[in-house]
Amino acid sequence: MSHHYSGPDLTFPHGDARLDFTDLYVFPKPGDASKSILIMDVHPSVGLNPQGPTTEEPFSTNALYELIIDSNGDLNADIAYSVRFSANGSEQTATVRRIEGSTYDRSSNDGKVIVEGAPVSMGREAKITSAGEYRFFAGWRSDPFFFDTLGALNNLTFTGQDFFTGKDVCSIALEVPNSDLGSDRVKIWARTVDGRSGSWVQADRGAHPQQVPFLAGDQKAAYLAADPSKDVEFVSVFAHSLEHTGGYVPDEATRVANIFLPDIMPYEPKAQQSYPKNGRALTEDVVAYFVPLISNGKVSGDGVSPHTDLLSDFPYLGPPHNS
Numbered sequence: 001m002s003h004h005y006s007g008p009d010l011t012f013p014h015g016d017a018r019l020d021f022t023d024l025y026v027f028p029k030p031g032d033a034s035k036s037i038l039i040m041d042v043h044p045s046v047g048l049n050p051q052g053p054t055t056e057e058p059f060s061t062n063a064l065y066e067l068i069i070d071s072n073g074d075l076n077a078d079i080a081y082s083v084r085f086s087a088n089g090s091e092q093t094a095t096v097r098r099i100e101g102s103t104y105d106r107s108s109n110d111g112k113v114i115v116e117g118a119p120v121s122m123g124r125e126a127k128i129t130s131a132g133e134y135r136f137f138a139g140w141r142s143d144p145f146f147f148d149t150l151g152a153l154n155n156l157t158f159t160g161q162d163f164f165t166g167k168d169v170c171s172i173a174l175e176v177p178n179s180d181l182g183s184d185r186v187k188i189w190a191r192t193v194d195g196r197s198g199s200w201v202q203a204d205r206g207a208h209p210q211q212v213p214f215l216a217g218d219q220k221a222a223y224l225a226a227d228p229s230k231d232v233e234f235v236s237v238f239a240h241s242l243e244h245t246g247g248y249v250p251d252e253a254t255r256v257a258n259i260f261l262p263d264i265m266p267y268e269p270k271a272q273q274s275y276p277k278n279g280r281a282l283t284e285d286v287v288a289y290f291v292p293l294i295s296n297g298k299v300s301g302d303g304v305s306p307h308t309d310l311l312s313d314f315p316y317l318g319p320p321h322n323s
Contacts (some may be wrong), residue, residue, distance in 0.1 A: 010049045010213065013203040013224055017054035018043045019063055019192045021204040022169055023145055026188055026267045026279040029175060030312075035133075036181065036269050037316065038067050038081070038174045039282075040190040044143065045168035045322065058120055058140055058170040059085040059092060064106060064193040064200065065172055071182030075229040075262055076102045079182050082111065083138065083172055085120065092120035094138045096174070104227065106193065106200045124319040126311075135175035135314055142309050142318035143169040144282045145209070148302040152214075156245075156295055160303035166321050173315035178269045187264035189228060201225075207265040208276065210290045215241045215260065231262035246296030256293055282310055282317070 012020045025039040042065060047054055059065065061084075069079040080099040085092050096118070099111030118129035121139025129136045149163035178184075191205035204224050206212060215238045216223045223234050238257035242248045248256060267279045275284040283306040291299050309318030 012047065012054075013192070014194050014196075014201075016060060016194070016203070017047060018057065018060040018170070019194055019203040020044060021190055021192050021206055022143075023209055024067075024188065024190045024207050024265055024280065025144075025282055026265055027273050027281045028269055028279075029314075033270070035175055035177050036267070037314070038176065038188070039315070039317070040065060040067055040172045041141075041143070041145075041169045042172070042192060043170040045140075045320075048149075057092075058122070059094075059138065060194075060196075061085050061087050061092070062195045063203070064195065066191050066193065067172075067174065068189050068191060069181055070187040070228075070264065073185075073187065075187070075231075075264065076227075077104060078102065079180075080111070081114075081174055081176075082106070085138075091122070092138075094118040094120060094136070094172075096134075096136060098180070104202070123323040126315055126319070128314060133177045133180075135173075137171065137173040137315035139170065140168050140320040140323060141171040141315070142307065142320055143167045144307055144310065144317055145169075146285075146304045146306055147210075147287055148304050151302060156291065156299045158299070158302040162304045165307075168320040168322055171315065171317050173317065175314055181267075181269070184270060185266070185268045187228070188267055189264050191227075202227075205263075207263050208260065208290075209286050211238075211260055211263060214245065214294055215257075217241050228262040228264050235261055242294060242296075245294045246298070248296055252296075259293065282306075 023041040029035040065083040067081040068077045071078040082097045085094050096115035097111035098114050115131045115136045118136050119127045121127045143164045145164050146162050148158045151158035189207040192203045193200045194203040217237050219237045235257045239253035242253040273279045288301040
């Protein structure tokens with residue numbers, strides 16, 4: 001899995017598949033170096049525990065879905081693109097606010113509305129909303145992540161079978177001008193925030209794939225509720241997991257844990273895009289980076305290839321398989 005199934009025992013955070021953050025992708029807009037594409041995937045169409053399909057409702061109307069930007073390198077939020085969904089029968093619409101400031105506390109009127117009333121795609125057609133310099137999409141899409149999940153769960157004994165072939169995910173894609181990011185060098189992560197209790201509680205967060213299911217151990221709930229500025233507190237937790245997954249000695253395990261943390265995605269729009277140093281494209285083999293690290297070089301990858309159903313234009317994600 002990527003960041004899929006980030007709740008306890010490979011369940012969903014807060015018991016809600018719609019709050020499960022799966023992947024973050026950040027890359028320059030093809031053909032236009034003045035803009036960037038931010039994609040946050042949530043809500044896998046299929047669960048592992050219990051096995052089977054999740055709800056057809058794409059997004060929770062009692063949640064916030066946020067792309068967070070640190071523009072000055074202090075690991076705190078400076079800008080957030082906060083998405084909230086409303087329902088009208090079986091249809092949903094989205095409102096996007098751009099929020100400036102370091103607080104994670106939210107009210108219903110934070111920030112500036114940049115997209116309003118955007119229709120959510122429930123079928124194969126990608127319903128795209130344009131608003132000034134922004135373009136926005138939200139809805140079901142083919143899951144672009146590729147990984148031999150069952151091989152990973154079998155002690156990294158890979159067979160090259162892509163668990164995510166034919167699977168769908170709910171995507172939030174935002175095209176923004178680079179000037180909107182606040183700096184030429186930024187750090188980005190995503191989070192979901194649960195409002196069902198009457199107050200906003202962070203349910204999930206992350207930037208790099210696969211770290212939570214494999215490395216957060218028994219501190220998973222605390223890790224998901226924290227933010228990158230607190231990630232130093234989880235270095236020992238990650239290191240302990242690495243001693244088991246890769247047979248690292250303690251000092252080396254700590255060194256590798258510090259490669260994974262803090263969990264932010266560096267992004268420099270004007271530089272060459274390449275994971276993990278600068279953003280992440282939809283076709284990059286992140287497993288070939290992650291697995292050798294957690295296995296201490298014993299395993300090089302899973303033998304799975306990128307999906308071929310991606311689009312050449314916004315929102316770039318392929319149409320859903322089940323619509």
